[in-house]
Amino acid sequence: MLSTATKHSAEESEVEPMEVTESPGDIYNISNSTQLSINCSRDSAVSRVVFPVLYTVLFILGLFLNSLAVWVFFQIPSKSNFIVYLKNIVVADVIMTLTFPFKILRDSKLGPSYLKVFVCQVSSVVFYFTMYISIIFFGLISIDRYQKTINPFDRAKPLNLVGVKLLSGAIWLVMFSISLPNMILTKKRHESRSFKCADLKTEFGLTWHEVVNYTCQIIFWGNLTIVTFCYILIAKELYKSYARTRSSNQKGRMTMKVNVFLVLVVFFICFVPFHFARVPYTMSQTTLFRCSLETALFHLKETTLWLSSLNSLLDPLIYFFLCSSFRASLFKTLNLSTLSRPSVGTAEQRHDTENTHLGDSNV
Numbered sequence: 001m002l003s004t005a006t007k008h009s010a011e012e013s014e015v016e017p018m019e020v021t022e023s024p025g026d027i028y029n030i031s032n033s034t035q036l037s038i039n040c041s042r043d044s045a046v047s048r049v050v051f052p053v054l055y056t057v058l059f060i061l062g063l064f065l066n067s068l069a070v071w072v073f074f075q076i077p078s079k080s081n082f083i084v085y086l087k088n089i090v091v092a093d094v095i096m097t098l099t100f101p102f103k104i105l106r107d108s109k110l111g112p113s114y115l116k117v118f119v120c121q122v123s124s125v126v127f128y129f130t131m132y133i134s135i136i137f138f139g140l141i142s143i144d145r146y147q148k149t150i151n152p153f154d155r156a157k158p159l160n161l162v163g164v165k166l167l168s169g170a171i172w173l174v175m176f177s178i179s180l181p182n183m184i185l186t187k188k189r190h191e192s193r194s195f196k197c198a199d200l201k202t203e204f205g206l207t208w209h210e211v212v213n214y215t216c217q218i219i220f221w222g223n224l225t226i227v228t229f230c231y232i233l234i235a236k237e238l239y240k241s242y243a244r245t246r247s248s249n250q251k252g253r254m255t256m257k258v259n260v261f262l263v264l265v266v267f268f269i270c271f272v273p274f275h276f277a278r279v280p281y282t283m284s285q286t287t288l289f290r291c292s293l294e295t296a297l298f299h300l301k302e303t304t305l306w307l308s309s310l311n312s313l314l315d316p317l318i319y320f321f322l323c324s325s326f327r328a329s330l331f332k333t334l335n336l337s338t339l340s341r342p343s344v345g346t347a348e349q350r351h352d353t354e355n356t357h358l359g360d361s362n363v
């Protein structure tokens, strides 16, 4: 196995006939400098047709749902931490959705060749940046929902809200700062038409890419732990509450369960497969692997990445099922006045009221 620097210096030097000795584990020992990965084509009908079609579906539906969500959210005042977090996610989702057309054009080979460079340099980096923003806010939402479960009558204090807005800004800034070098350091010129993003990186750029990927793994697994832990505690509280009231309404109980676990389900479906696939894939970008293994890892990464992109489509479901202010405002926007009429007071009062008892879907 070769390190980042070794792979890079191997790729940068003059191409000479290479001697490759296969070792167990499908990884090559390179005993001569070469551009092995250049000869390993990823081109296939799946990457040229299937994924562009799947991303087109995501783009059309995602743009519609997220634009609607933005429209609805920006009529709701940011009066709770929960709403501030959801607004951050919706902005991240809109930006992520806007990166899809570039990927579609690049992968389908319908776009000009400089688009490939643009995708590696800008749009893919923006995609990952927004993905981790969503992941971090999912973690914060889980903590907030747990706090709301144990202290239902707690209202967000203005000072708290300022703190939460500052925290949100800081998260965007920090994530942008670690992503920016991935744009700047993707600047090597490439003669071959079939280059990979890693081929455009400077030596330090490839190291930075590797470091950011492992940092993002920590961010993901940390947030997954937070989300899982908080929702286990929430479920426990809900169970205690139902046991106390001895609710006999089975249907209501089922709805509550499904809604409570929506965040967890979305998180698992969208992000867990990608983060399992990402580690060996990043290794294949910085270490010389056998071509068949590198290609398999690439396809696995692309498949699981599509699941992560699906998140931008599933998030609006979370807003709808977990945020009553969103529902009320959506029905009002769509002129469904009967549905938008809150059962208790105004939309705002209803939101606050909904947060005050455990059996509500707002948890």
Ligand SMILES: Nc1ncnc2c1ncn2[C@@H]1O[C@H](COP(=O)(O)OP(=O)(O)O)[C@@H](O)[C@H]1O
Pocket (backbone or CB within 6 Å): 119, 120, 121, 124, 125, 126, 128, 129, 178, 179, 182, 183, 186, 196, 197, 198, 209, 212, 213, 216
């Ligand atoms: N977690 C991340 N955060 C920010 N940028 C990233 C992240 N992961 C990858 N990138 C950047 O996105 C671009 C595409 O990366 P990647 O998907 O690994 O390449 P490829 O499309 O060749 O498989 C690269 O410039 C890379 O550095």
